[in-house]
Amino acid sequence: MKSLLTACSILLIISSCSSSDYQNGVWREDQVSSTQSATRPVLLAQAKLSAAPKRKVSPVVTEVKEPINSEELLAVISSDYVKKTYNLSVELNSEKQIISIKTKNNKKNKIKTYKTEMLSKEITLVKALGISLISLKCLHFNPQTGCPIEIEYPYNLTYAKFKRFKAAIKKVDGRWGLYSGDRKFTKMRLVAKKFAGLLIGIKRIELH
Numbered sequence: 773m774k775s776l777l778t779a780c781s782i783l784l785i786i787s788s789c790s791s792s793d794y795q796n797g798v799w800r801e802d803q804v805s806s807t808q809s810a811t812r813p814v815l816l817a818q819a820k821l822s823a824a825p826k827r828k829v830s831p832v833v834t835e836v837k838e839p840i841n842s843e844e845l846l847a848v849i850s851s852d853y854v855k856k857t858y859n860l861s862v863e864l865n866s867e868k869q870i871i872s873i874k875t876k877n878n879k880k881n882k883i884k885t886y887k888t889e890m891l892s893k894e895i896t897l898v899k900a901l902g903i904s905l906i907s908l909k910c911l912h913f914n915p916q917t918g919c920p921i922e923i924e925y926p927y928n929l930t931y932a933k934f935k936r937f938k939a940a941i942k943k944v945d946g947r948w949g950l951y952s953g954d955r956k957f958t959k960m961r962l963v964a965k966k967f968a969g970l971l972i973g974i975k976r977i978e979l980h
Contacts, residue, residue: 840866843874844948846941847957849898849906853964853971855879858898860908860960862941862948869915870941870948873908888915894924898962903929905962905974910941918942925962925974937977952979 842864849858859876863885873886875897886895891910898905905926910919918941927935940951949956959980965973 841871842868845958846948846950847960849960849962851898851900851905851962851964853962853966854900860897860950864948868943868946870913870918871915888913891919900971906960906977916943918948923977925977927975928965928973930972933973935974955979 843861844864846860846862849860850856856877856879859874859878861874861876862870863872863874865871871888873891873895874883875886875895876883891913894904894907894909896904896907903926907924909922909924911922913919920938920940922936922938924934924936927933937952939957941948942951943949944951944956950958957979959978961978961980963975963978964971965975
């Protein structure tokens with residue numbers, strides 16, 4: 773009896789796996805189709821992801837602006853000995869502080885630049901025949917307030933005599949200028965001392 777029950781159970785299991793579902797070790801066609809239908813959306817999604825173009829990440833570019841410098845003309849220097857004129861100016865940074873003093877030979881369009889660390893020494897403003905006719909020296913230079921200056925010129929080249937006068941480079945009402953006391957001047961004219969038509973010195977410097 774026990775053997776009969778076991779045999780019936782085996783028959784029920786075999787009948788539940790009918791030939792419509794599994795035949796000769798092969799799953800029914802509609803079962804395979806349903807499996808493929810279930811996996812197809814996943815495969816399509818993966819294909820779209822792999823085919824989608826990759827977004828390029830652009831680097832962040834920070835523009836570095838060069839500091840903007842400017843110039844202010846202090847004075848025009850001339851002489852009755854030669855026709856050349858010279859410009860004396862200051863170069864300023866973006867905060868309107870002095871970073872250099874410049875001289876320009878207007879005839880030759882030649883510019884000389886003197887940085888602030890050089891201003892404690894004598895700067896030649898005008899030269900003739902290899903001789904310095906007028907020079908400038910800053911005393912206790914400050915890029916924000918300027919400085920007192922000494923202007924020197926040869927009174928008699930034969931005897932190596934020189935004269936000096938004091939002035940100042942300073943900023944008034946936001947503008948840089950040359951001052952003799954409280955008087956601003958924008959022109960320096962050298963009056964030559966001559967002997968037999970030859971230059972032997974500078975008689976005086978006229979300020980205007």
